[in-house]
Amino acid sequence: MTGEGTSQQPKRPKHEHRATAAEWAAFLEARVTEELAAVDALAAYGWWELTEPGARRFGVQARGRVIAPVLTGSGHFADQATALHIVRNQPNRARGDLLAKLMLVNLLKAQLAEEGAPLAGPLRLVVQQLADPFIDHPDHPEYEAPEEP
Known part of the structure; x- marks a missing residue:
């Protein structure tokens, strides 16, 4: 990694064809399934909460143990946020x-299984938007921004 920081979003991949609604659905379903597996593994820690202000180690705790100390280097407010x-x-x-x-x-x-289903288009746009955080995944379809109202 260069010293330029990580404030830039990854570049969107270029694809030859426009992804279908079924491809968008399959992509998001696969990513969500992966995320659920990670969530289930971390849920074993129980409910997470902040440590008490002024604690020896500031961060996130579960079952009374600090599981993620937070030290941003930008001060207490940034650490707490x-x-x-x-x-x-x-x-x-x-x-x-x-x-x-x-x-x-x-x-x-x-909706895709029904002929002439009116919600397929709007639902595809929602699925596209929900897939946006996974833009750096190699299987991410070409993103199409929703039209401005």
């Missing part, structure tokens, strides 16, 4: 979000 972000995205909360994404994928697949 970072730790709070980690807690907000803990496995027990992330699991619900991932299951909702799978429900949307399944709804899109059901």
